[in-house]
Amino acid sequence: MSVMSFSIPRTIYYGEGSLDKLAQLQGKKAAIVTGGSSMKRFGFLDQAESLLKKAGIDSILIDGVEPNPSVETVQKGAKAMLDFSPDWIVAIGGGSALDAAKVMWCFYEHPELAFEDIIQPGSMPSLRNKAKFIAIPSTSGTASEITAFSVITDTKKHIKYPIVAADMVPDIAILDPSLPMTMPKHITANTGMDVMCHATEAVVSTAATAFTDPYAIQAIKMVLEHLPVAYHEPKNLKAREAMHEASALAGMAFTNASLGLVHSMAHKIGGEFGVTHGLANAILLPYVIAYNRKFTDKYAYAEKILGVADLAQAIKEMNQKMDIPSCFRDCSEVDFNEEKFKEVLQRMSQNAFEDPCTLTNPGTPTAADVQMLYEAAYYGTEVK
Missing domain, CATH: 3.40.50.1970 (Rossmann fold)
Known part of the structure; x- marks a missing residue:
């Protein structure tokens, strides 16, 4: 080693x-x-x-x-x-x-x-x-x-x-939890799912270690428990404190273990369409988990510790409860024009493939894999 x-x-x-x-x-x-x-x-x-x-x-x-x-x-x-x-x-x-x-x-x-x-x-x-x-x-x-x-x-x-x-x-x-208590509901949702994405990608990163996993898995646990509460009860101090701490814990994990394809793809689709980073992460995460499961058993490892049957499904359900769309085509935050999506798809996929975060994603994804994932996340179709 x-x-x-x-x-x-x-x-x-x-x-x-x-x-x-x-x-x-x-x-x-x-x-x-x-x-x-x-x-x-x-x-x-x-x-x-x-x-x-x-x-x-x-x-x-x-x-x-x-x-x-x-x-x-x-x-x-x-x-x-x-x-x-x-x-x-x-x-x-x-x-x-x-x-x-x-x-x-x-x-x-x-x-x-x-x-x-x-x-x-x-x-x-x-x-x-x-x-x-x-x-x-x-x-x-x-x-x-x-x-x-x-x-x-x-x-x-x-x-x-x-x-x-x-x-x-x-x-x-x-x-200080008094600051995030002022967040509107949609920002609470988007930023909270950014925490989930940081922690989840840190767990499965090829650079993850016994030092980073405890921070990442604890952050996932806290998000599952407290994000829906913070979303529906914005003045709930306990939930706000927990999410603020979960964000920092996930940060400790990914700043050492790095990230993966979700962030590579969110960076580039954000640059092309202006979609909020956390929202892009929330939409992309279940699709990338479906792709990555072929290359890593770390999702199963985390699920066993957390007592969760299917992490991707839990994320989909949490997104739905917070009015986060399941695919980019249904996203109303920005104009995801299909013609423009098709026009930029190949370039955007290549740029995401070349993003530094791709280096620590499980497996050996190609630019074609990234394009397939973008198409699945745009149309809401199954990952091949």
Whole structure:
């Protein structure tokens, strides 16, 4: 067996009121990165700014990060950081805000780099030369707050690039359940299924180990038990805490074990059609499980521990309870025009096949296999 590694996040503060830890930071300046207006509307930005001020830290706000953060957005944010010179970067909001802030951080520390310089594994230079990083998620899904991953969209090429670098794991993650309690139901569903996908793909990854499996399987257990409750009872603090923790646990698993075809395919169909990442994962997951079962017994292993007869069926039933469509053709979030789907299918399949996440999928999938899976997930047909 070759030498392997297992890394866990630096510091995690979790539980109700954990946002107050911002008042205990030591520093001079902080750049707060966020997305749309929800963090402002619910008072969390004002609270964060007030807590930083209590710590004697001046702050600026870099907002407007879009749901699929673009290269242009991270470059614009990095320029604002260069002008302000923060020693802390505080990302607060959904996974997109956290992902964007990580890459802004890179360009702030290394302004000479172009985006193309960091998209290959191992190409990210060292960070923490100018600033440290705090991540405060408002959604329970991406686990960007404790992972080495970021996903950035090249809007000109219509491709989402997963960027992986150990240095991007935040110095501090704050998991305060008061933030996700403000999520609308459909976002609770989509982000929660992102957690399920992270955990499930980590279990069957060819890089999974005895170190990663416990985190992944516990995350699956928590999602099965608590996501439907969080969806139907948005103010249920116990369910919100559990989903926030499940997201982080799944993140610990997949940041060490990596992912698989579901994410490869979700990245590319998201780049082509603009569908939300978690929703794409939720739709794709049962189809990829059906394909992967031919190559791995790890689903059966997880099912035995969890006491679940058929994980794919349990996922389908949970999707249905949360109004997630069973195939892309029935998806109303974006326009999944059949003519465009056929037009981009071959290119999208090749791009997904070449995605880094494909490398740790069970078996040896081909671009033709990926195309078959896209067609099954689009039309809602059986996997061949």
